[in-house]
Structures are given as C-alpha cells and as structure tokens.
Amino acid sequence: MSAICLLHSSCVGVVVAAERRKNGGKRRGAGKARRFQIQSNTREQRPGFLKGRSVPGKALLTRSPDPPTSYHRSFSENDAGRNDHLENPLEEEVEDHSSSQKHDNTYAGKLRSSSSGKMMVQQVQNVNIGVRSSDYGRVMKFNKVLSDTTVILDRREAVLRRKRLEYLESVGQFYDLPDSERSDDEINMLRQIAVDCPRTVPDVSFFQQAQVQKSLERILYTWAIRHPASGYVQGINDLVTPFLVIFLSEYLEGGVESWSMSDLSSERISDVEADCYWCLTKLLDGMQDHYTFAQPGIQRLVFKLKELVRRIDEPVARHMEEQGLEFLQFAFRWYNCLLIREILYSIINRLWDTYLAEGDALPDFLVYIYASFLLTWSDELKKLDFQEMVMFLQHLPTQTWADQELEMVLSRAYMWHSMFNNSPNHLAS
C-alpha cells in the first residue's frame, strides 16, 4: 500500500535502468518511477523534488478533501489493487537487460534509497527552489516506509557509471564533430538548438551562463540524434531544465540564482549532463509521437481533453465552442511543454514529481491534469469572448501560485482519472 504513496510522489534522483527497459513496464508508473529513485548520495535533492506532495489525490476518492497537510492517510481500494506491481524480487532491478517481461517492481527500487533516510532528514532544510516545512514531514514518512526493508545499493552505482559513460560516448560520437561531418538536417537541428538555448528559462539568469548553455546544447543535441523519429522540437529545451536544477542542487549551495557552473569540475558537469540526458529520455519515452511529424500524439490528447472537458463541464465546453475557440489554440503548448510555460518555474518540481511517477501512463493522465488546470478558471472563461479567451489562456494568472494551488489541480485530476478513465463510455458524446 504504502508504495503507492511513493509511486505518486517520489521519483527522485537518477535514471538507472532507464533505456534498457524501453519496452517494459506496461502502464502505471510503477516500473518507471523506480528508475528515478534516489541514489544514496542525492539525498539533498530529494526535498526539492518531493516537496508539495501533501494532497494525496487518490485519497480524495474515499475521503472528503482534507486540508492538504495530512501525512498519515489511508489509501483507497484502487491503490490496494495495484499491489501486484510490488511483488517482484529486488534482484531483478538493475541488471535486467531483457526489457519487457519484468516490469513494475517499483517497490523494490524505492527501497534502495531508504538506508540514507536518517541523514536525509537532517539535510532537508537546505534545498534549491522554495523548500517548505512540509518536506520534512514527507521525508519522515518516506523514511518510515522505507526503513522496513533492506536495500541493495551496489549494483546501482555500476549501472549509473555505465549510463554516464554511454552518454559521454554519444556526445563524442555525435556532438563533438566538425560541421563538415554532419548532414544538412543535423546542422539545421544544431542551429535550432543553438537558437533556443539562450531562450531557455530566460527569466532565471542562471540558465544564461555559457557553461549551462553548452550543457543544454550537448544534452539536447545528443537526445535529438538518438531520437531521429522526432529530432529536436522546440520546447524540449524547457523540459530538461527541472532535471538540471535538481541534479545540480546536490553540488551547488544556495538558490539557483546564485549558482555558478564554474564551481564544478568538468567531470561533475559531465555526470550531471548524463543524468539529465537519461531523465529526459525517460520522461519522453512514452511521448515520442508528441514530437514526430504533425505531432499526432499531441493532437490526440488535445482531442481527448476536449471530450473530457465536455463531460465534466458542459457549459464551459459549449461556451468555448460557441465562441469558436479550439482546444488546439491553447492546449497545444500545454502538451508540448508539459505546462512548464504556464506556471511559475519555482513550483515546476512538484509537477515533475507527478509526471515521473505516472511513468508510461503519463500521456493519458496529462489529459486529466490539463482538464483540471483549465477548469480552474471555469467561471472566468464563461464570461469571455473568443479573443479574450485566447489571450487569457495564453497568459493564465498563475503568477501567485504555490504548491498548494498546483496540488489542488493534481488532486482533482486524480479524482477525475479514477472516475472516468476506466469508463470510456462516459466520455462518448
């Protein structure tokens, strides 16, 4: 049971067996989430990624919505039903090269980080963006959950080393080349990435540092070359940044604004880049068709979003339709950049927690998150005409949002997901 708590909230740290299991882990985040666990030396990052998991979305199904502070909660039957994911033995975790049949042994993975729990508790205070006191509670809770079982850490290190080496080799093979050895398409792609790197989170000055830009460029270009079906698509540059911040927070003190990449050795930077690369790869694994020609994955989800909104809030849906507003006109960017453009950068980590926890099930779950997000302004939208709506949706008033507002969105998304996802007929118009 408690693993679900982790499933929906933890997702921290470094990708381990990510790539190898490309075809594995069907549905639910279980199999995936594990790969984002904490390695023993990343405990300082943990609070940043875990913060804000205070409203247990699923708990809302069986309980009235508590004020978002309770850490001792019960979970619904839904959660219990997923325990079958948790029974695989620990040993499968790391060295599973066969990809598909062994999936979802999340719990085992989770446990690996437990031994460091005590130290973690002492170190939570000092984190990157906006730590809240509630992180302490969460860490305690995880610590408690985790401390019951033993952990095998030795293999993780080896895998991590191997993945980092693989990244380094890819960079050497694809990025560190003279343009004369690149195809026209590759030159174009590199040029596009170079245009976008300076425009990545431009309001946080840290990202303007030359070294950061270089790292971004290497990660993005390497990713693009290794994912030729899509290549680099604008917006993916945004998606890598939460990983970068989290991984760097392990080595750099103070707030992001005060960080300097020059404080890090090139080896360290390379490791961080590799970790970001694999995390980005993992995040986008189930969403390749969001970025291929004509972006069919996004179009499909935009359509689903429209259907879902119609089911949940017919008056708004009707109003939007009457005004001639198409969902693609605003929701395209949401899916393309996973909402990173719509909310403050300081609360993005909370959103990333959920994304990573959902794993392969993420694309479908995005529909619920975005329906919930949109309908936050149900009343406002109904008062606006076409033009006002487009403008409003392009610049949503989320500047004052903190984790709590985001959690309300996520909680409602979980609730609607449980109500509708397994009853598609509800969504038929």
Add this chain to the structure above:
Amino acid sequence: MATYTADDDYDFLYKVVLIGDSGVGKSNLLSRFTRNEFSLESKSTIGVEFATRTIHVDDKIVKAQIWDTAGQERYRAITSAYYRGAVGALLVYDVTRHVTFENVERWLKELRDHTDANIVIMLVGNKADLRHLRAVSTEDATAFAEREKTFFMETSALEALNVEDAFTQLLSQIYRVASKKALDVGDDDRSGVPKGQNVNVGSKGDVSEVKKIGCCSS
C-alpha cells in the same frame, strides 16, 4: 453571445499571420506593435500565439487579428492550419542571419500553398539595429521582394523602427485590396473577401472611435 464592448467596434477584421524562421523576432515584432513592448528574454513560440490591435485606415477602423507562429519546421503542420483565412502575412527574416533570408522562398511557397491568392505579403528584414552584423543587404531583399511582388521593409523591434509602418502598410494594403475586390464583384454575397475574415459591423464603430485612438495607437 459575444457582447460588443468597445474592443469589438471595428469596421473590418483582418486575419494576419506572422511567419518566418525561428528566432528572427516575430514575437517581438508582434509585442512591439500590439503592446509597444520588447523583451530580450522572450521564449520560443510554441504552436501559435495571438494578439490584436486596431488601427485607422482612411476613415475606417481596421482590427488586425494577428497569429504569431512558431518558426521551427516541425510546427509547420500545426501552424499552417492558421493560414486559412489569412488575408495578410508578415514574412520575417533576420538581417544578421543569411540562412533565414534563404528560407524566405520556402515560406513563400508555404503561404501560397495554403492561402488565398490575394493574400498581401510584406517581407520584413528584422534586427536592422544590428548594423555591424548585417548579413543580408537591403538591395538583395528589395530585389527579391520586387521579383516576388511582395512589399518589403526593414525593421527593428528593439528600436521600434518601422514596426508600426510595416503593420500599418500591410493592413492598409489589405484594406485597399478588399475594397477594390468588393467593388469589382459588387455588393452581392460573394464579395471576394474570404468569408468570416472581413466583418463589417457598420455604424457600431462610430461611437467609440475617438476612444479607440486613445487606447490603441500609442
């Protein structure tokens, strides 16, 4: 359902698209024109974004509904959907990056494949303030524009140079083309102007005309 507030008082509504390679300054041209703002920290446009502004052409109030599109090729399938019904286009390149000028030809084809043959096109060489970095000469661009029968102007969104002029000229020209077509075809339903793009709300505009000048032409 839409109630007519002052913002809805206009004689003509023209849909205009902003296209061109990534990073040439389309979004800043738009924000300069519609809000008189410029940002060095702007993010890439994903899909399309939208803004409007109302100006006066002759004695008419013309409202421009401007769709700013993402420059990357991958977005072409999404953004080209927005070409439909456009009566004007600003095709932007960056005078400091020659490759963005080379691609103008492809953009033109893209436009002509997806829009009405009468679309008014303005070629815009942006970032003209970066004089020391110039890579595309005014002469080359002028020659190209003449050959392709488009209008042409060099602008700087940063210095607010010619931005107003570029949009105003485009809209005036659209207005002229539309009026001429309306005359040619006569008054029947099939005025040559694409349906739904050219909305005449008649006398509604008169009342708030003065107010409009105050708020929109700063």
